[in-house]
Amino acid sequence: MHSDVVASRSAEHRDSRESRNGGSPPDAVSLAIIEQLQEDGRRPYAAIGKAVGLSEAAVRQRVQKLLDQGVMQIVAVTDPLTVGFRRQAMVGVHVEGDVESVADALTAMSECEYVVMTAGSFDLMVEIVCEDDDHLLDVINRRIRAVPGVRSTESFVYLKLKKQTYMWGTR
Numbered sequence: 001m002h003s004d005v006v007a008s009r010s011a012e013h014r015d016s017r018e019s020r021n022g023g024s025p026p027d028a029v030s031l032a033i034i035e036q037l038q039e040d041g042r043r044p045y046a047a048i049g050k051a052v053g054l055s056e057a058a059v060r061q062r063v064q065k066l067l068d069q070g071v072m073q074i075v076a077v078t079d080p081l082t083v084g085f086r087r088q089a090m091v092g093v094h095v096e097g098d099v100e101s102v103a104d105a106l107t108a109m110s111e112c113e114y115v116v117m118t119a120g121s122f123d124l125m126v127e128i129v130c131e132d133d134d135h136l137l138d139v140i141n142r143r144i145r146a147v148p149g150v151r152s153t154e155s156f157v158y159l160k161l162k163k164q165t166y167m168w169g170t171r
Helices: 011-021 028-039 045-052 056-068 099-107 133-144
Strands: 002-007 072-077 087-095 112-117 124-130 150-157
Touching: 028 045, 028 056, 028 072, 045 056, 056 072, 087 099, 087 133, 099 112, 099 124, 124 133, 133 150
Parallel strands: none
Antiparallel strands: 002 072, 087 124, 087 150, 112 124
16 A cells, blocks of 8 residues: 555546635646655655745645645555455446436445546446455446446456556646
8 A cells, every 4th residue: 555646637626626716726836746745645744845945834734725625635545456355347338318417326336436427438437446246246237227327338347457656747
């Protein structure tokens, strides 16, 4: 397990962030702090301060503001296999009618770790993390397919995770 900073890019976080801070993006110093934390989410504020030219207290205040505004999260990222989740899958969902209401229903399911509305072959892509194949079957067959508006699904079961990173930096 390691700690990472996840800069929020979802529409939900972006919309709520804009309403909380007037829509202003982080300045260059805050972006540099985010990049420092993306390299190591446990990096001491004093070390970050040296790198970006601020005091430890100023870094602490900026980090708290970034967290409060929903610009980033500091989370422990685990390998699901090591904590009892033996099956992961990406599920493409075809929707009939309102895509947002289906997406909202799926985000309420604890097994759905990632829900994104897409343009292309599927209306939604949903990452699911489950304990085993039976659990995955139950989630897809009895829960996802039971959501009003879900027309069909296609599952892509993960065989091996080769890369998972949150090091996309800042712009």
